[in-house]
Amino acid sequence: MEWPGDSDAWGDGSAGALSPDVSVVTDPGVPGVQRTGVSTSEPPPGTTAYRVEVVGSEPGATLHLIGRHGDTAIPESALPLVLDVRTHEPDSLELVQAFGVHFQDEIQCRVYVGEELVAIATGPGEAECALPPT
Numbered sequence: 001m002e003w004p005g006d007s008d009a010w011g012d013g014s015a016g017a018l019s020p021d022v023s024v025v026t027d028p029g030v031p032g033v034q035r036t037g038v039s040t041s042e043p044p045p046g047t048t049a050y051r052v053e054v055v056g057s058e059p060g061a062t063l064h065l066i067g068r069h070g071d072t073a074i075p076e077s078a079l080p081l082v083l084d085v086r087t088h089e090p091d092s093l094e095l096v097q098a099f100g101v102h103f104q105d106e107i108q109c110r111v112y113v114g115e116e117l118v119a120i121a122t123g124p125g126e127a128e129c130a131l132p133p134t
Contacts, residue, residue, distance in 0.1 A: 019072045020065060020093070025082040030055065032080070033108045033122060041116040042132045046090040049113070052083040056107035058100030058125070063109075066095040076101060096129040 032055050043050075054061050056079060063074035065085060074083070087093055096119070098109040103125035111119040111129045119129035 019070075020067070020088065021086040022065065022072065022074065023084050024077070025051070025084050027080075027082045030080045030082050032056075033106060034110070034120070036120060036122050038117065038120060040118055040120060040132075041113075043091070043113045043116075043118045047093075047113050048087045048090055050085040050087075050093055050118075051112040052081075052085055052096055052129075053110045053112070054081040054098045054107065054127075055079055055110075056100065056122075056127075057105040058102055058107045060101045061098045061107060062101075063099075064095075064097040065093060066097065067092045068094065079107075094131055096131075098127045098129075100125045 030053055054063065058079055060076050060078050061081065062076050065072045065074065085093060096109050096111055098107055100107045106122065106124060107127050108122040109127045109129040110117060111131060119131050121127040121129045
């Protein structure tokens with residue numbers, strides 16, 4: 001399943017700016033909530049491919065993938081949720097916001113580039129994974 005975003009809401013504002021391509025990945029082996037405080041790596045310059053995992057005791061969540069000049073909303077989806085995100089501009093994914101449907105139970109977002117964890121956040125009802133600037 002893919003969600004096309006609003007092409008005017010992503011990128012540097014130029015006519016060719018496109019929202020990211022987002023697709024659901026079926027991964028029954030995605031781990032549950034991991035401890036926070038684990039070390040993260042900086043995404044390498046030029047990154048356009050990310051893996052986003054959202055897990056927790058919330059039954060579902062909505063997401064916002066925020067780029068330099070806009071965001072793409074992902075509709076309510078059951079957890080665990082794994083997404084492949086491909087941006088059209090290098091280094092343009094800056095923040096992933098996950099909002100649980102009950103907005104009170106534990107929820108965690110994780111962002112990977114390849115096998116490297118680049119952002120992780122856990123919270124009651126919501127979590128924000130901020131990617132370090134490159």
